[in-house]
Amino acid sequence: MANYEQIIKLSLERGFYFPSSEIYSDAPAGFWEYGPNGVNIKNKFIDLWRKELVRKATMVEIDGAQIMSENVFIASGHIKNFSDPIIKCSGCKSTFRADRFISEKTGQEVPERINENEINVLIKKNNLKCPKCDSDFEESGRFNMMFKLGIGPNNDEAYLRPETCQSIFVDFSRLFKVMRGKLPFGVAQIGKSFRNEIAPRQSLLRLREFYQAEIEVFFNKETVNQIAGFEEIKDVILKIFYDDTNKELTVQEAINQEIIPNKLVAYYLVLLKQFYEKTGIDMEKTRFRKLSNEEKAFYATIAFDFEVETSVGWLELVACNDRSDYDLSEHSKTSKQNLEVIDPHTQTKILPQVFELSMGIDRSIYAILEHSFFDDIENERTVLRLKPYLAPITVGILPLVKKDGLGEMATKIFSDIKRDFNVFYDDAGSIGRRYRRLEEVGTPFAITIDHKTLEDQTVTIRYRDDMSQKRIDVSKIKEIINSLLNN
RNA sequence: GCGACGGUCGUCCAGUUUGGUCUAGGACAUCAGAUUGCCAAUCUGGUAACCCGGGUUCAAAUCCCGGCCGUCGCACCA
Structure with a gap:
């Protein structure tokens, strides 16, 4: 397991992330860029989020504006409370x-x-x-804490959104109609949020401009215990930190003991847990922390933070809040629009309640990097043991030597597969050094072209974690890597 | 934002105490060439830095002032 300094060093040296505008001395703190490797892992993290949360739970996704008018934040309470x-x-x-x-x-x-x-x-x-x-x-x-902006020649008051979810609330009425919504109705969004932190610190952990992946589930509070998928997940064990103690119990037990208020909340907490299992974060070092009344955000009635333990302490990755009908009710009052809908199941007219999963992407990326970092002393190497589908480079193409036509053969293989995966071609220096460079950024597979390749059209594929190699046909490379990625 | 401490090649460090010998040194990384040919090998050569601005001085990496950034603490938070 790594510490914060090692991750920062790796990030700077290998282009995961680095300070924004760093050539200028007046560059303010709290703004960071994702470099080539960082963007790849971030995009793949987002792909996984779409697959394991949005599509798995049949949600819709939107992409809202980052600048919103003053009224939005009067209604949301941010002008007053934030x-x-x-x-x-x-x-x-x-x-x-x-x-x-x-x-x-x-x-x-x-x-x-x-x-x-x-x-x-x-x-x-x-x-x-x-x-x-x-x-x-x-x-x-x-x-x-909001960044204030002036729109147009009159500088009409507006703000950069401090959380992405307000777009979802103000769009709710149209979304529900055009998507022929039923309750519960999940709406997701990935985007940037902006907070004028007093003291941004620790790179990706506290930024002024950061990525959120938010999910807002609109539901009818009369039917929170009629959740279709609940039977399948009722025996899933969650670790919940509550009243200063760690409890490990099934969601059914948590509901019985009134730690989790209902089946709907339980369902989404489990969904979130199952998602993070696939990111490669060490689940032994995670917990749901149930927040006390003093700790909760001003809009929340029940709040669980999904936290992960790192070298800098427990990090909050996801805020899971029951926002009741606070948002729709306030937007309804301020905009003077009726945001009530008919619940098709109960045929009653209601103002839906909201349960949200508000995920910090940058923090999640950091946690994944730190938990994946492996100092392999025995083999004198450092390895990022990322899940193959999250690795910034999926496969390296390495001719054992440049001469004897191996370089040409390797270049051809590179051209054949570079549109299918993130592929990196490297013919510089010793083969061992090239393997080390690849595994330091988490590349799970390396294809080596050797003299045998020219004789029988086979290459070796090398696996990052155990350094083992297998001979495979050149014609099967795509197929084999695809199947390894879907594991 | 405040306080304490700090900021030198991509990274880590030496040099700052006592201004000049610094044309800023080393290690690792990186690039080119040679050599080897499946796990950070070796040899040769190269690229590359005093956070920014002002001041003191014949002379500033070194002293002074301001700013910016970083670490920690207070606070805030996805």
């Missing part, structure tokens, strides 16, 4: 979280949603000064 009250010292310019600062100094409870006037009053009343330089505070303000 910000922290702050106070700034007039002398040394130190900034403090107002609510925490006041309650610390006065010992009295200060609600997080406190407004600016109340803060100013409390500061005056208690004669609070800056703890560092004893100056007075400026008028209190709010720091909103």
Whole structure:
């Protein structure tokens, strides 16, 4: 298992990801680029997400705009809630979280949603000064985590979305109609979200611009226990961290003990678990953490975080929230549109509830890299033991030597298969070095062209994990790699 | 955003204390050639860096100021 520094080093050296605009000294923190290897693994991760979540659970996918109007975020609550009250010292310019600062100094409870006037009053009343330089505070303000934009010549107020899901909520009415929706109705989206983090840190783990893969399941709360696929998954064991203890229990038991509220939530938690099993993340180091009321986002009634243990601690990869009818109800009020639908099953008119799986793609990629990293001391190599279908390069084509026509033969094989897979051709240096380079970026298969190839049209295929080799016919290469990818 | 510490080839490190000998050195990686011909071999040669801006000085990688970035802590979070 690797640590954070090793992964960063590998990423920089081998082009997985690196800081954005790094040739400029004013490049702000929190923005990273995916390089060639990183893009491949990200795209393949997304392919897997589509296959194992979107298609498996029969959802639809959309691709919404990243810029949305002010009203969207008034309705969503982000204008009001997605910000922290702050106070700034007039002398040394130190900034403090107002609510925490006041309650610390006065010992009295200060609600997080406190407004600016109340803060100013409390500061005056208690004669609070800056703890560092004893100056007075400026008028209190709010720091909103959304990026504000001006649209058109009048600079109409708009924001970069802080989560992708608002597109799904505002589009719900049309989507339900045009897709002839039934409940539960799953809508998925991959895209970028933007948050003006105070202190972005740790590369892909806390970004200001990041990828989310979100799934919003609209459902009728009267039928949350009538879930078609539940029988098949009721004995699946989940690890749930709750009340400071780890519990391992079947979803049926979790429902019986009221840890999981209903079959619908259970179904999607299992779906998510099964997805992550296929990413190669070590499932022994994962858990669902049930959040307490204090930890939950402002829109959530029930929340589970899917977490994975890494060298930098437990990382939250997916937020699984029951958002109740909060979003549709607020959008309905603000837009003055009726967003109710008829549930075809019950023939009742309802405003659907929402259960979401909000996945951080960048963090997931990091976790996969870290869990795949293997320092193979015995064979003096480092290997990324990625699942073959996630590896940035699927197969390397290596002529044992350049001369004797082996180079030409290898080039021909390369041309024959390069549209089918991510293939990398390498004839530089010793064969052992070329194998090492490939396995360092997780390439699962290497085809070696040797002198025997010219005699009988066979090549060797080498497997990354055990370094074993097998002779196969040149004509079978595509077929064999395809079958290995589908394992 | 604050505080502490830090920033030198792709990566890791030496040089900064005491300004000049730095035309910035090494290792690994990389590129070219030779050699070998199935697991990071060897030889030869090459590419490649003082975070950015300003100041002090005859002279700055080295001292000073500002900015940016990084690590950690506070906080925030997918």
